[in-house]
Amino acid sequence: MHDNATGRMRLHARLTGLGLAAAILGELMLAGRTTVGSAAGQTRLVVLDAAPPGDALTRTALDHIIAEPSHRLHTWLQFLARTAPADVAARMTADGLLRLPGRRPSRRRAPVDVNIAAWPGGRVNLAIQRREPLSVQDSVLLGLLVATGGSRLVLWEQNPRYLSDSITALPAPLQELIAQTEAAVGDSIISRR
Amino acid sequence: MSVTERRAGAVSAALAQDRLGVPSVVFFVISAAAPLTVIGGSVTAAYAATGVTGVPLAFILLGAILGLFAVGYVTMARYVVNAGAFYAYTAKGLGRPVGVATAWVALLAYNALQVGLYGMLGTAAQPLIAGWFGSSPPWWVIGLGAWVLTGVLGLMRVDVNGKVLSVLLLTEIALVVVFDIADLINPAASGYSLDVFAPSNLLVPGIGAVVAICSASFAGFESSVVFSEETKDPGRTVPIATYVALAVISGLYAVSSWAMTVPIGSDKIVETSREQSSALLFNLAGQHLGATIATIGSFLFVTSLFAALIAFHNTISRYVFALGRERVLPETFGRTSPRTGAPISGSLAQSVIGLVTIVIYAIFGLDPVVQLFFTVGSFGGLGLLMMLAATSISVLVFFAKSPNEENAWRTRVAPGISSVLLIVVIVLVMANFDTVLGVAPDSPLRWIMPAVYFVAMGLGVMWGLTLRANRPKVYANIGRGAQAAVGGTK
Numbered sequence: 001m002h003d004n005a006t007g008r009m010r011l012h013a014r015l016t017g018l019g020l021a022a023a024i025l026g027e028l029m030l031a032g033r034t035t036v037g038s039a040a041g042q043t044r045l046v047v048l049d050a051a052p053p054g055d056a057l058t059r060t061a062l063d064h065i066i067a068e069p070s071h072r073l074h075t076w077l078q079f080l081a082r083t084a085p086a087d088v089a090a091r092m093t094a095d096g097l098l099r100l101p102g103r104r105p106s107r108r109r110a111p112v113d114v115n116i117a118a119w120p121g122g123r124v125n126l127a128i129q130r131r132e133p134l135s136v137q138d139s140v141l142l143g144l145l146v147a148t149g150g151s152r153l154v155l156w157e158q159n160p161r162y163l164s165d166s167i168t169a170l171p172a173p174l175q176e177l178i179a180q181t182e183a184a185v186g187d188s189i190i191s192r193r
Numbered sequence: 194m195s196v197t198e199r200r201a202g203a204v205s206a207a208l209a210q211d212r213l214g215v216p217s218v219v220f221f222v223i224s225a226a227a228p229l230t231v232i233g234g235s236v237t238a239a240y241a242a243t244g245v246t247g248v249p250l251a252f253i254l255l256g257a258i259l260g261l262f263a264v265g266y267v268t269m270a271r272y273v274v275n276a277g278a279f280y281a282y283t284a285k286g287l288g289r290p291v292g293v294a295t296a297w298v299a300l301l302a303y304n305a306l307q308v309g310l311y312g313m314l315g316t317a318a319q320p321l322i323a324g325w326f327g328s329s330p331p332w333w334v335i336g337l338g339a340w341v342l343t344g345v346l347g348l349m350r351v352d353v354n355g356k357v358l359s360v361l362l363l364t365e366i367a368l369v370v371v372f373d374i375a376d377l378i379n380p381a382a383s384g385y386s387l388d389v390f391a392p393s394n395l396l397v398p399g400i401g402a403v404v405a406i407c408s409a410s411f412a413g414f415e416s417s418v419v420f421s422e423e424t425k426d427p428g429r430t431v432p433i434a435t436y437v438a439l440a441v442i443s444g445l446y447a448v449s450s451w452a453m454t455v456p457i458g459s460d461k462i463v464e465t466s467r468e469q470s471s472a473l474l475f476n477l478a479g480q481h482l483g484a485t486i487a488t489i490g491s492f493l494f495v496t497s498l499f500a501a502l503i504a505f506h507n508t509i510s511r512y513v514f515a516l517g518r519e520r521v522l523p524e525t526f527g528r529t530s531p532r533t534g535a536p537i538s539g540s541l542a543q544s545v546i547g548l549v550t551i552v553i554y555a556i557f558g559l560d561p562v563v564q565l566f567f568t569v570g571s572f573g574g575l576g577l578l579m580m581l582a583a584t585s586i587s588v589l590v591f592f593a594k595s596p597n598e599e600n601a602w603r604t605r606v607a608p609g610i611s612s613v614l615l616i617v618v619i620v621l622v623m624a625n626f627d628t629v630l631g632v633a634p635d636s637p638l639r640w641i642m643p644a645v646y647f648v649a650m651g652l653g654v655m656w657g658l659t660l661r662a663n664r665p666k667v668y669a670n671i672g673r674g675a676q677a678a679v680g681g682t683k
Contacts, residue, residue: 067203186514189535
């Protein structure tokens with residue numbers, strides 16, 4: 001989430017990292033590769049389908065989860081958050097969505113097509129405005145925006161009722177992912193470093 | 194080694210890279226206690242305001258009591274989410290309504306400790322500014338300047354960077370040690386005396402006031418457990434760091450407050466402290482080491498006060514944030530600034546309290562050192578002692594009612610002794626609260642001020658019970674901090 005004109009990050013780097021880490025796990029969950037389960041009193045990720053996903057980013061994440069199944073969901077968020085912003089940017093560049101900074105004065109990557117970049121946010125905003133239900137994928141996006149605090153930057157209308165309704169309409173594992181993200185964001189704010 | 198074996202620790206290894214060891218945690222804890230602030234400010238204030246010379250002994254005794262307290266505290270920390278906050282312990286040990294009561298006491302006490310520093314900072318900076326520019330504005334103008342900076346840095350979520358902090362802290366400690374040595378090799382005509390360590394010089398009327406300001410001096414040591422999730426080996430790193438930090442700070446405080454009496458004579462220390470106030474430490478250094486060193490010392494004293502202001506400000510805004518996340522405080526306090534990740538409402542609320550205090554003290558022309566730093570700081574010290582006692586009792590109750598494999602020393606003996614001692618200390622402080630406030634023994638204020646805490650506790654318990662009746666989901670999450678977002682699982 002960057003400023004249109006300056007390209008400066010509008011959401012704090014640690015929160016962006018956690019949000020994108022959760023988004024990677026969300027992709028794996030939406031693709032039916034993993035779900036959330038409980039073991040030894042902890043919330044963990046459970047692998048449902050070990051078949052490698054098509055793209056390198058989620059494939060690497062799934063490989064890690066298969067190799068070390070005993071970590072808490074919280075630990076996965078922290079682990080993936082370290083590299084998620086760079087990894088996601090690399091994937092978007094590879095997919096032709098972002099272009100490298102080149103000689104741009106800000107030296108940041110920029111969207112190739114501004115309309116494509118603005119579309120998911122616009123889609124969610126329009127749905128909120130029209131009080132239409134969101135797709136599962138967009139509900140997860142909205143949930144993670146709320147969890148990281150980014151919702152107050154990109155949503156045109158703050159409608160707590162709509163937000164909580166669309167999150168509670170999600171399947172339980174995705175709700176848990178959003179709740180864990182919110183908790184991880186809160187912990188990173190309370191933590192002194 | 195097979196591929197899977199080699200990969201087995203990849204996640205832990207990656208996360209362990211930026212984990213903390215014992216020295217880092219010790220640094221954080223000692224810097225939270227702000228040693229130069231205590232030795233330059235609290236010690237002279239204690240001698241001056243109480244007239245009691247047993248200050249060094251008080252530091253040793255309190256260090257020992259806190260050491261005993263810490264045994265149970267660090268043990269229970271492993272079972273508590275949101276471990277940095279005392280109310281998380283009392284909510285778990287003594288019930289959630291008591292948790293809310295503790296949280297209210299914490300907000301009062303930490304705010305008192307924070308705003309008290311404005312008075313000292315304003316006063317301590319005056320001679321420096323006068324030295325540079327010929328004249329100095331009143332203390333409250335400087336206090337307001339520090340207030341603006343603290344508020345802005347709080348909103349930007351600038352914690353003084355770990356490395357800067359380490360350099361400042363090491364310089365502070367080195368300076369204190371040099372000052373101590375200079376004091377010790379220049380004894381007064383009466384020679385060396387260990388009077389100040391004699392129990393008969395502490396067990397006098399006014400002891401409670403000494404204990405209150407000395408307790409306030411330790412504020413911040415409790416932050417060690419915040420790092421348990423970020424240390425290499427939480428089971429070892431946090432306890433060791435806590436004990437080391439307590440030993441270092443109580444030792445440093447005791448030796449320095451004694452060393453200060455050596456060139457003056459323990460019989461004249463009270464009188465001299467009253468005349469020179471917080472300048473005493475640096476005046477002594479000026480006599481023995483020259484004006485330059487003394488000026489460096491005064492400058493570092495001001496930066497140390499400023500660092501302490503920011504540290505307490507951030508502690509409070511995080512406390513408020515955690516309570517907002519639990520919905521114990523209104524939801525808006527659980528919000529953050531997206532760009533900086535600062536707990537924005539908590540930070541603003543703390544700034545409002547700081548501003549109101551400075552303005553009131555300026556309008557009524559109250560004394561910034563005695564009536565703000567000492568009195569309000571000691572009031573905060575009393576609140577800290579109440580939280581410590583409640584936490585210590587919570588440790589006892591928690592381990593008594595939940596099965597565990599910890600030994601009796603950690604779960605029963607040490608917490609039992611420290612609970613009793615802390616209650617004794619609280620009784621002493623309350624008995625001497627007239628000295629803390631500097632009022633006549635029959636002044637109603639001496640009862641009204643401590644009563645503020647009990648009112649806060651009563652309101653806290655009532656709010657806790659209201660939540661239980663009306664908002665059971667919020668009630669269930671009391672004490673869980675940011676983890677309130679997730680239900681009962683970890």
